[in-house]
Amino acid sequence: MTGSEESPSFRLAYVPGVTPSKWVRIWNERLPDVPLTLHAMSVGEAFDALRGGDADAGLLRLPVDGTDLSAIPLYAETxxxxxxxxxxxxxxxxxxxxxxxxxxxxxxxxxxxxxxxxxxxxxxxxxxxxxxxxxxxxxxxxxxxxxxxxxxxxxxxxxxxxxxxxxxESRVALSWPEDRTTDLVEDFIGIVRGRTVNSSRGRSQPPAEPKAARSPDKAAPRRKPAAGKASGGRSPRPGSGTAKGAKGGKAAGAKRGKPRRGRS
CATH class of the missing domain: 3.40.190.10 (Periplasmic binding protein-like II)
Structure with a gap:
C-alpha cells in the first residue's frame, strides 16, 4: 500500500446506471466508524474527481481513460x-x-x-x-x-x-488513482471482490481468538467396564444366585418345583 494518509471518510464516485448499494451496506457493517459518502457523477466528472483527489475510488465503465488509474473489472451488462x-x-x-x-x-x-x-x-x-x-x-x-x-x-x-x-457489452469496473492505493481502498477492493471479513488480505479483520484449553472438569468421562467383565470372566447368568453359589452352577440347597406341605 502506497498511501500514507487516509481521508476521514471514504468517497465513492459512481456513474449513471451503476448501483453500489450492496457494497455500501457491507462497508457499513464492517467499518461502521468510517462513513462512506456517495457521489453520483457523469463519466467525465468521475475521472476528473479521481485525478483531482475529490474521490477515493469510483465505479466506472471500461475502458478507463489513461494509465494513472488502476481498475478491477466487476461485471458485464447486456x-x-x-x-x-x-x-x-x-x-x-x-x-x-x-x-x-x-x-x-x-x-x-x-x-x-x-x-x-x-x-x-x-x-x-x-x-x-x-x-x-x-x-x-x-x-x-x-x-x-x-x-x-x-x-x-x-x-x-x-x-x-x-x-x-x-x-x-458494457463492463463496470472499480477504479482508483494508482498512486493513492490507501488502506481504505484496499478494504473496498476486498468487499467488491467478495472477500470475507476473515480474509487473510483484509485489513480490518478481527484478530483470531485462541482456542480455549479443555478444562479438566469438562474432560470426557471414563467409560465404566461392563458388569462381570472387569476381571475378564463371563458375567453370571440371570437367576444363578450369589457369587458363591455361582461356582457350582447351582445355589446350595436350591430345589426345583413347588415346596411340599408339611404333614400334620
Whole structure:
C-alpha cells in the first residue's frame, strides 16, 4: 500500500446506471466508524474527481481513460436497444445489429460502448447526453443502443427495450488513482471482490481468538467396564444366585418345583 494518509471518510464516485448499494451496506457493517459518502457523477466528472483527489475510488465503465488509474473489472451488462412501444422491434424478444440497419441509431457524446462499427444510420447531429437521446427516441427521431441499466434508469411508459445479441457489452469496473492505493481502498477492493471479513488480505479483520484449553472438569468421562467383565470372566447368568453359589452352577440347597406341605 502506497498511501500514507487516509481521508476521514471514504468517497465513492459512481456513474449513471451503476448501483453500489450492496457494497455500501457491507462497508457499513464492517467499518461502521468510517462513513462512506456517495457521489453520483457523469463519466467525465468521475475521472476528473479521481485525478483531482475529490474521490477515493469510483465505479466506472471500461475502458478507463489513461494509465494513472488502476481498475478491477466487476461485471458485464447486456446491451439493449431503446425503442418506442409501437416500433416493430417491440414485437420480438431480441434483435441483431443488422436488424437495425434501416433505422437511425443515435450516438450520444457520452456513449461508453466500444463500437467497431455503429449499427443503423447515423443521425444528423450527435446528442450531447444519453438523457437527450432518450427524449429523441420518445419523439420518434431514432433508436438508442445502451447498457441495460441505462435503459432502466431512463425508463418511460412510452418506451421499451430489447437485447441486441451482437452488440459490445458494457463492463463496470472499480477504479482508483494508482498512486493513492490507501488502506481504505484496499478494504473496498476486498468487499467488491467478495472477500470475507476473515480474509487473510483484509485489513480490518478481527484478530483470531485462541482456542480455549479443555478444562479438566469438562474432560470426557471414563467409560465404566461392563458388569462381570472387569476381571475378564463371563458375567453370571440371570437367576444363578450369589457369587458363591455361582461356582457350582447351582445355589446350595436350591430345589426345583413347588415346596411340599408339611404333614400334620
Amino acid at each position: 446491451t439493449v436497444v431503446v425503442v418506442p412501444k409501437d416500433h416493430v422491434v417491440a414485437a420480438v424478444d431480441e434483435v441483431s445489429a443488422e436488424d437495425l440497419a434501416d433505422d437511425i441509431v443515435l450516438h450520444p457524446l457520452d456513449d461508453t460502448l466500444d463500437w467497431e462499427r455503429l449499427p443503423g444510420r447515423p443521425a444528423i447531429e450527435r446528442p450531447a447526453t444519453t438523457a437527450d437521446a432518450v427524449d429523441l427516441v420518445a419523439a420518434g427521431v431514432g433508436l438508442l443502443v445502451v447498457p441495460q441499466s441505462i435503459a432502466r434508469l431512463h425508463h418511460r411508459k412510452d418506451l421499451t427495450y430489447r437485447p441486441v445479441t451482437d452488440a459490445p
